[in-house]
Amino acid sequence: MPTNQIVIQTRELTKVFGSFSAVQSLDLMVRSGEIFGLIGTNGAGKSTLIKMLTTLLPPSAGTASVASFDIVEQASSVRAHIGYVPQLLSSDGNLTGYENLLMSARLYLIPRAIRKKKITEALERMDLADAGNRLVGQYSGGMIRRLEIAQAMLHEPAVLFLDEPTIGLDPVARHTVWNHLLDLRKQEGVTILMTTHQMDEAEALCDRIGIMHQGRLTVTGTPKALKDHMGKGATLDDVFAANTGSDSEQSGRINAVKQERESARAHG
Amino acid sequence: MANPTWFTRVSNFLTQIQAVSDTEFRKLRRDPSEVLTRAFQPAIWLLLFGEVMANVRGLATSSSSYLDFLAPGILAQSVLFSAIFFGISIIWERDLGVLHRQMVSPAPRSALVLGKALASGFRGLTQATMVYLLALILGIHLALEPFSILGVVAFIWIGSALFSTFSLIIACLVKTRDRFMGIGQLLTMPIFFASNAIYPIEIMPTWLRALSSANPLTYEVDGLRALMLADGITKYGLATDFAVLFAATSICVVIAARLYPRLTE
Ligand SMILES: Nc1ncnc2c1ncn2[C@@H]1O[C@H](COP(=O)(O)OP(=O)(O)O)[C@@H](O)[C@H]1O
Numbered sequence: 155m156p157t158n159q160i161v162i163q164t165r166e167l168t169k170v171f172g173s174f175s176a177v178q179s180l181d182l183m184v185r186s187g188e189i190f191g192l193i194g195t196n197g198a199g200k201s202t203l204i205k206m207l208t209t210l211l212p213p214s215a216g217t218a219s220v221a222s223f224d225i226v227e228q229a230s231s232v233r234a235h236i237g238y239v240p241q242l243l244s245s246d247g248n249l250t251g252y253e254n255l256l257m258s259a260r261l262y263l264i265p266r267a268i269r270k271k272k273i274t275e276a277l278e279r280m281d282l283a284d285a286g287n288r289l290v291g292q293y294s295g296g297m298i299r300r301l302e303i304a305q306a307m308l309h310e311p312a313v314l315f316l317d318e319p320t321i322g323l324d325p326v327a328r329h330t331v332w333n334h335l336l337d338l339r340k341q342e343g344v345t346i347l348m349t350t351h352q353m354d355e356a357e358a359l360c361d362r363i364g365i366m367h368q369g370r371l372t373v374t375g376t377p378k379a380l381k382d383h384m385g386k387g388a389t390l391d392d393v394f395a396a397n398t399g400s401d402s403e404q405s406g407r408i409n410a411v412k413q414e415r416e417s418a419r420a421h422g
Numbered sequence: 423m424a425n426p427t428w429f430t431r432v433s434n435f436l437t438q439i440q441a442v443s444d445t446e447f448r449k450l451r452r453d454p455s456e457v458l459t460r461a462f463q464p465a466i467w468l469l470l471f472g473e474v475m476a477n478v479r480g481l482a483t484s485s486s487s488y489l490d491f492l493a494p495g496i497l498a499q500s501v502l503f504s505a506i507f508f509g510i511s512i513i514w515e516r517d518l519g520v521l522h523r524q525m526v527s528p529a530p531r532s533a534l535v536l537g538k539a540l541a542s543g544f545r546g547l548t549q550a551t552m553v554y555l556l557a558l559i560l561g562i563h564l565a566l567e568p569f570s571i572l573g574v575v576a577f578i579w580i581g582s583a584l585f586s587t588f589s590l591i592i593a594c595l596v597k598t599r600d601r602f603m604g605i606g607q608l609l610t611m612p613i614f615f616a617s618n619a620i621y622p623i624e625i626m627p628t629w630l631r632a633l634s635s636a637n638p639l640t641y642e643v644d645g646l647r648a649l650m651l652a653d654g655i656t657k658y659g660l661a662t663d664f665a666v667l668f669a670a671t672s673i674c675v676v677i678a679a680r681l682y683p684r685l686t687e
């Protein structure tokens with residue numbers, strides 16, 4: 155459960171691509187044990203923010219610390235203390251679940267003596283014990299997501315970053331992933347920063363949410379506080395619309411999707 | 423083991439290299455078809471090109487046949503061709519998202535690069551085995567004593583590491599598969615033809631001779647020629663050959679390690 159210790163803090167964090175600001179002067183604070191959800195349409199800058207916090211992408215301006223390490227000056231220490239499940243599927247389909255975890259175990263220098271035990275436990279915890287020796291290419295989407303979470307959590311990081319963790323999953327697989335995430339927080343006390351564009355997901359998982367729009371964090375708070383602030387009977391959708399400008403949303407969305415696909419092709 | 427922290431650091435570094443190379447090795451063992459089909463190319467060179475060119479005056483020397491001369495060149499060529507497109511598979515891994523998982527780990531980027539480089543050696547060796555079999559069938563005079571074989575293995579490994587790391591650098595610069603294909607093709611031919619792989623340096627015009635002497639592939643071929651053939655001779659000496667390859671590889675690893683993070687930005 156949340157404590158007072160700050161685990162993620164950004165100060166005027168900014169990322170520009172050419173003349174386009176994907177993340178603009180963003181201030182964010184996440185406390186230990188929290189599940190914090192970033193909500194925003196495609197192209198809002200969520201992935202860009204996560205890539206900066208996971209040290210994949212150098213910021214253009216501003217600073218940020220994760221697990222009390224600076225993301226630029228102490229990038230390697232940040233990496234040792236975080237787990238990351240990217241928007242793309244990051245497990246290797248040509249390896250078995252066990253082999254994927256073995257690679258992570260070695261990269262994170264988990265001592266050889268306990269490697270096997272940790273991998274077995276991780277598979278069991280994610281309900282993948284029977285699938286451990288099968289090629290990941292044969293897994294369902296939900297199984298791959300669970301394997302990725304297992305890989306990201308193997309070294310017991312303080313912070314787990316999840317980028318659209320249930321995108322493309324069927325409702326049953328989504329709920330399974332949700333339950334696993336809630337379990338992880340409860341049992342390991344891990345702090346989670348996740349992105350989503352689904353309100354029900356934010357509501358089911360997040361202690362606090364922040365709405366991102368055009369690279370800025372427009373509002374943060376608990377789902378309840380944000381709804382109450384809007385008035386009686388308001389939903390998160392209403393909160394979202396009020397903070398992103400519902401008018402321009404539809405057209406903005408199509409452009410953003412287009413842009414997103416193009417940039418995925420060009421930059422991954 | 424005078425200094426345990428130093429020892430631990432080295433062993434950690436090796437573990438992280440192994441993390442990457444082992445996955446490549448497993449994948450190759452599971453599905454060797456790609457490497458095996460690539461082995462047809464050297465076969466064609468030896469069988470068609472070699473047999474015809476052997477009859478060209480000035481290429482064959484009295485002591486050894488042109489096929490003997492050509493075989494190490496073709497071995498080096500197969501190492502070059504399979505390593506130079508290594509970058510494509512890395513861009514592919516980036517597109518899938520697999521590379522991100524390695525890049526967010528605390529492993530030094532140089533360990534990630536070396537893991538890939540080492541793995542490309544497995545491929546080179548698989549191809550070398552095919553070239554050796556073919557060479558035996560063609561009656562090429564191979565040196566088959568253990569020292570020579572070990573030497574060939576070492577040269578193939580470092581050659582694969584060099585050209586795959588070079589390929590990785592290009593991948594980091596161009597970032598997309600389409601652009602890489604173009605550049606890869608553009609680079610392979612000059613590297614191959616501006617070397618001593620298929621004709622002796624002595625018959626080249628001066629400017630090409632200079633280019634060849636600056637081409638690491640020339641030293642790869644020179645080393646292989648000495649080690650692979652029963653009466654093989656080197657022009658530059660094995661120590662020089664290896665030193666040149668080692669230095670070039672080290673430079674490429676340093677550059678690749680710096681550029682590698684660009685792929686997952
Ligand atoms: N490497 C890049 N180069 C140029 N533009 C980029 C790059 N990465 C992302 N963008 C752009 O930045 C914006 C935000 O992208 P992203 O962070 O992926 O949004 P989200 O994850 O919220 O959908 C998009 O318009 C996208 O096209």
Ligand SMILES: [Mg+2]
Binds near residue numbers: 201202
């Ligand atoms: Mg995104």
